[in-house]
Structure formats: C-alpha cells, structure tokens
Amino acid sequence: MARVNGRVPRYLQIAETLRERIRGGALSAGARLDNQRALAREFGVTLMTLRQALELLERDGLIVRHHGLGTFVASPSIDYDILHLRTFAGDLSAKGEAVETRFLASEFRQPDRRVAQGLRLGRGEAVFVLDRLRLVKGHPMSYQRSFLPAGIGEEVAKADLAVTPLRSALSFKLGIEITRAHETVFAVTLRSREARELGCRPGIPAFRSERISWAAAGAPIVYDRVFIPGDRFSISRELTYEGVRP
Amino acid sequence: MARVNGRVPRYLQIAETLRERIRGGALSAGARLDNQRALAREFGVTLMTLRQALELLERDGLIVRHHGLGTFVASPSIDYDILHLRTFAGDLSAKGEAVETRFLASEFRQPDRRVAQGLRLGRGEAVFVLDRLRLVKGHPMSYQRSFLPAGIGEEVAKADLAVTPLRSALSFKLGIEITRAHETVFAVTLRSREARELGCRPGIPAFRSERISWAAAGAPIVYDRVFIPGDRFSISRELTYEGVRP
DNA sequence: GGGAAGCAGAGTTCTAGAACACTATGGCGA
DNA sequence: TCGCCATAGTGTTCTAGAACTCTGCTTCCC
Known part of the structure; x- marks a missing residue:
C-alpha cells in the first residue's frame, strides 16, 4: 500500500476498505455488494475509479462480478484457499514440535x-x-530467505539474528507489528543451492511458499520465501459442505 | 476473446493484436513498445482503453510496464510465468471461467x-x-482419478460419466450427499502417465492432492487423487494476526 | 398455460481530457 | 569534479459522463 511518495491512490484505498469489510465480516461470503454506481457515490469517486478497486479485489479472489447480476463476496469454499490451514510454515511450532532456527x-x-x-x-x-x-x-525442514526493505533491514541487522527471531527484532527495535500476510504456495523442484542447505538432492519436488507480510500501517515489511522438500511436509485441511456444492 | 454476442470489445482486439506482434516476433523480448499515447492514437482509442489492453497483457506476463521508462516486452523468465499463473490459480474456483471436464x-x-x-x-x-x-x-489443468467402493461404483457406472458430474450422479442415482472431506496436498514430480495426459514433461514439479469425502451418514464415499502441474497452479491464502503471534 | 416483448437494475465498454508521478539526462553552480 | 536541479518523456491516476450488454422479472397476448 505504501508508496515511495506517501501518496496512496484512491482506488487502492477503496480496495483496502472493501477488503476490511469482507475480512471483518461486515460482508459475508455470497453477500451482494452495493451496485457499482452506489459504491462510487459512497466513496466519492467515478465509476471508473471504483471499478479499478473492484478489479483488484477480483484478482485477489475476494469478489466475483456477474454481468447483469451484481458483485458478490466470493465464497472461499471451492477454492484451494486454505483458510483453515493449521500446519504450515510458521505455524509448525503450534504442533508442539521442537523447532530450531539456524x-x-x-x-x-x-x-x-x-x-x-x-x-x-x-x-x-x-x-x-x-x-x-x-x-x-x-x-x-525448511530453507527460509527473508527480504526486508533496506531501511528496515539496517535496523534489524543490528540485532543478533542468530539468537533473536526476526519478528521479535521488528517488534522491539522498530515497533513494527505484522498484522496481515498473504501467502502463495507453489510446487517446484529444488535447485542445487537450496538442496545443499537442506541436505537433499537437487531436482526433488518441494513446496515453495512466498509470503508478504504487512504492518498495521499497511506498509509491506517482509517478503519470505520458504522451500520445504516434498518428502518432509504436506498441507492438509478439513472441508465441510453445508448447503454449498463442493 | 469470443463473446456470446459476437461483439468483441476494442480493448480485447487491441490486446490480441499486440499479442500477435509479440508472439510473431515483430516485437522481441526486451523491446520497448511505443508509448501509450502513441499506441492509443495508432489504434484510434483513448488512453484509458489502450491501458485496459496493456493491463491484460501485463497480467498474462507478456509485457512489463515501468513508470517513467516505458512498456517492454517481457523476457520469458520463470518469474513471470508464475505471476501470470497466480491469476490462473484463483480461476479454478469457478469464478466465471469455463471449467470443462473430459x-x-x-x-x-x-x-x-x-x-x-x-x-x-x-x-x-x-x-x-x-x-x-x-x-x-x-x-x-488437472488430472483427476477418483476411487469409489465397488458397490457404489456399479451404480455410478450406469450414468453417462462423460456428461454427468460425479457428484451429481451420486446425488441423483444414490441419494448420497457429500458433507465432509479431508484433503492433503503433497509436492511431487509427475510420472510419465500423468504427464502425458496433462501434456507436459515427466519430472516436472506438481501438486498431488489426496482427498477423502464422506457422506452425511459417515461412510467414506470417494477417494480423489488429483495431479496439478506446478506451472499451472498455486495455493494462496490470506492470514491475519489478531493478538496471535505469527 | 405458455411464449414473446418489454423493462429495470446491474455490470461493461469507451470518450476526451487533465493533472500527477517516476526515470534518466544534461546543464549549471559551487 | 561533484552534486543539485530542471526538464523531457513516459507511465499512472482520476473526472464526468454516455452508450451498451446481460440477467431476471413482469406483463401482455395468444
């Protein structure tokens, strides 16, 4: 959201507001949003500008637009969107396993x-x-590479990262708290660098997770890229269908 | 491209024309396109309309736009393949895309x-x-193999499975409704059989999903095993941290 | 009853322009 | 020589509409 200049385009602001409404439950799955002209009036922008915001949300899979019918909050049921995912990357410790970071x-x-x-x-x-x-x-278990904007990185680098978890350093040194993240998981094969660190052969299948974490202020703070060999990990989830078609 | 009505919006036509130019080699990788205003003039449309076309091409990973610099033909790096495929990912969730089953x-x-x-x-x-x-x-997009207990399978086999979705057959022929499922996703490499059906090389990375679906009565009904090549799909999710440490 | 026409509501496409923001470059002053 | 600043060129955001298409519904006529 943050721009170098500080100026945030109106359509991004609107997208963010609508995103909040959807995430916050003010608009639940399947609900119809106000029509585009009404929304444009509400936000005091043109139809074109509002549509730019909707475009973003649709691309992120948060809404669905149907010509002639309306704009709806997408139902996450069919998607591979893992909402109820407990056992992933950072959450491993929740399972009570001894997790160590080198x-x-x-x-x-x-x-x-x-x-x-x-x-x-x-x-x-x-x-x-x-x-x-x-x-x-x-x-x-995983090879993790985190990227931080240089300004933030300089502060973080002062901490003893061999001991301090990254998120603690962000919190204590800079007062930054991560409030939101978006994660995308790909299936890949390991290249030699990652394979070497993980102690396995290059070319074996693995998950690659790319995660962007945002601070409360809305600025992106960390980009994480995690490799996990396919023989050491799997993703699982429970699905329940209530009235909704699988 | 094709519309029900026959009418094809101008911006789609323009996108298609530019796509041809890029694919046909008239514009090679790294080349800079004419600036947006010139292109708009060339096609006889407004800047906004032209930009809609560029938007599409960018999303497909064919071009890159750099503020202040220009619009360039993207080099076909892996980076872009995947960015492009992120939109593909969400599409599987029946968000208006034509999903066909063979x-x-x-x-x-x-x-x-x-x-x-x-x-x-x-x-x-x-x-x-x-x-x-x-x-x-x-x-x-995916190669799917479903297993059903023989007793159920005999009934299902009577339906024309080339036309009837499996779940419809279960519902209509046997009155079975799936209410719950458990899915586990692995990272694997494709073996030759699956690769052949999916039209790609053996050995490339893929997701393998194994899903067990239960009927309301509690009996397991279907075991699905799905292969999705890693270049065509990704899993993504939104995470919010409220009081919880990431 | 059943079909066709029409209508209202909603999303989509497009215009013509204006102001703004980002990048590279080259000149000017210290 | 070095650094700052102006500027040209390019992409980006936004306005204020207008005309169009798609969908579901209703109404009217047979």
Whole structure:
C-alpha cells in the first residue's frame, strides 16, 4: 500500500476498505455488494475509479462480478484457499514440535522483480536478505530467505539474528507489528543451492511458499520465501459442505 | 476473446493484436513498445482503453510496464510465468471461467493400500476407478482419478460419466450427499502417465492432492487423487494476526 | 398455460481530457 | 569534479459522463 511518495491512490484505498469489510465480516461470503454506481457515490469517486478497486479485489479472489447480476463476496469454499490451514510454515511450532532456527547469512543486495514488486520498492532500492534454516527435531525442514526493505533491514541487522527471531527484532527495535500476510504456495523442484542447505538432492519436488507480510500501517515489511522438500511436509485441511456444492 | 454476442470489445482486439506482434516476433523480448499515447492514437482509442489492453497483457506476463521508462516486452523468465499463473490459480474456483471436464476412462480394479485404507475397504475388495481431465479455458489443468467402493461404483457406472458430474450422479442415482472431506496436498514430480495426459514433461514439479469425502451418514464415499502441474497452479491464502503471534 | 416483448437494475465498454508521478539526462553552480 | 536541479518523456491516476450488454422479472397476448 505504501508508496515511495506517501501518496496512496484512491482506488487502492477503496480496495483496502472493501477488503476490511469482507475480512471483518461486515460482508459475508455470497453477500451482494452495493451496485457499482452506489459504491462510487459512497466513496466519492467515478465509476471508473471504483471499478479499478473492484478489479483488484477480483484478482485477489475476494469478489466475483456477474454481468447483469451484481458483485458478490466470493465464497472461499471451492477454492484451494486454505483458510483453515493449521500446519504450515510458521505455524509448525503450534504442533508442539521442537523447532530450531539456524542462522545462515545476511547481506544487502538488489531484489529480484517479484520481491521488489511485493515490497513495493522503486527501481534500484536494495533489500536486506536473511537466510536461515528451520530444523524440527534436529532435521532440516525448511530453507527460509527473508527480504526486508533496506531501511528496515539496517535496523534489524543490528540485532543478533542468530539468537533473536526476526519478528521479535521488528517488534522491539522498530515497533513494527505484522498484522496481515498473504501467502502463495507453489510446487517446484529444488535447485542445487537450496538442496545443499537442506541436505537433499537437487531436482526433488518441494513446496515453495512466498509470503508478504504487512504492518498495521499497511506498509509491506517482509517478503519470505520458504522451500520445504516434498518428502518432509504436506498441507492438509478439513472441508465441510453445508448447503454449498463442493 | 469470443463473446456470446459476437461483439468483441476494442480493448480485447487491441490486446490480441499486440499479442500477435509479440508472439510473431515483430516485437522481441526486451523491446520497448511505443508509448501509450502513441499506441492509443495508432489504434484510434483513448488512453484509458489502450491501458485496459496493456493491463491484460501485463497480467498474462507478456509485457512489463515501468513508470517513467516505458512498456517492454517481457523476457520469458520463470518469474513471470508464475505471476501470470497466480491469476490462473484463483480461476479454478469457478469464478466465471469455463471449467470443462473430459472423461478419460473408468474400470474396476484393486486399490492401492492408501486408497483401501481411506475408504475403509477390506482385503480384496475392488474399487471403481474414474479418470478425468479438468480443463480451464481449454487448457489441461488437472488430472483427476477418483476411487469409489465397488458397490457404489456399479451404480455410478450406469450414468453417462462423460456428461454427468460425479457428484451429481451420486446425488441423483444414490441419494448420497457429500458433507465432509479431508484433503492433503503433497509436492511431487509427475510420472510419465500423468504427464502425458496433462501434456507436459515427466519430472516436472506438481501438486498431488489426496482427498477423502464422506457422506452425511459417515461412510467414506470417494477417494480423489488429483495431479496439478506446478506451472499451472498455486495455493494462496490470506492470514491475519489478531493478538496471535505469527 | 405458455411464449414473446418489454423493462429495470446491474455490470461493461469507451470518450476526451487533465493533472500527477517516476526515470534518466544534461546543464549549471559551487 | 561533484552534486543539485530542471526538464523531457513516459507511465499512472482520476473526472464526468454516455452508450451498451446481460440477467431476471413482469406483463401482455395468444
């Protein structure tokens, strides 16, 4: 949300507001939103601007638009959207397993395009990169690489990251609390770098999770990229169908 | 592209034209397109309309737009493939996209251990196996193999499975409604059989989902095993932290 | 009853322009 | 020489409409 300049376009603000309404439950799944012209009036913008906001929400899968019918809050049931996912990346500790983090390295560097876009960085802006290995019961479970905007990274780098968890450092040193994140999981094969750290052969199947975390203020703070070999992890979820077709 | 009505919006036509230029090599990777105002003039439309076309191309990963610099033909890097596929991911959730199912084959056969255990079958009990291909926008998205206990399978087999969705057949022929399911997702590499059906190379990364669905009565009804190539799908979720530590 | 026409409500496409923001570059002053 | 600043070129955001299409419903006529 944050822009280099501080100015946040109106359509992004509107998208954020609607996102809140949906997440906050003010608009529940299947509910119809006010029609676009009414919403435009409510936010005091043109139809075109409002539609830009809806475009975003639709792309994120939060709403569905039906020509001639209306705009609806998407039902998350059919999607592979894992809402009730307990057992994932960061949440492993919730299962009572002994999770250990091994600090590998950190440096400042130019981000790749995806990271830059996720953190809303301008061209040429550097990031602070933090590599670590997560171990469960002493066995490598995931290889995690976190990217932070350089400004934030400089402060974080002062902490002893071999001991302090990243989120603690953010909280104590900078007063930043993560309130929201978006995670996308891909199926990939491991390349040699990751495979070496994880102690397995290159080319074996793995999950790659890319997560963007936002602070309360709305600025993206951390971009996490996690690799987990497919033989060590699976995602599972419960589904219940009540009136809704599977 | 095609519309029911025959009328194709101008911005889609423009997108298609530009797509041709890029695919045809008239514009090679890294090349800069004319600036947006010039393109708008060329196509005889407004800047807004032209931008709608560019929006599409960007979402498909064919171009990259850089504020202050210009619009460029994207180099076909993995980065972009995946960005593009994120939109693909949500699409599977019947958000207005045409999801088509192609029936491949069916037969009775002995289940493997996991299926037998999931369906709570005794030793030697056969299952009805149903293979199908799911296509989104005409492209193969997933290869799905469903297993049903033989007794149920015999009834289901009487339906024309090339036309009737499995769940409809269960509901109409047998009055069985699925109310609950458990799904587990693994990261794997495709073996040749699945790869062939999906039209890709063996060895590429994929998701494998194993799902057990139960009827209201509590009996396991279907065991689904789905393969989705990693380049066509991703799982994403929103996370919010309220008082809970990430 | 059943079909066709019409209507209202909702999303979609498009115009013509204006103001703004980002990037690179080149000149000017210290 | 170095750094700052102005500027040109490009993408971005936004306005204020107007005309169009799609869907579901109602009404009217047979």
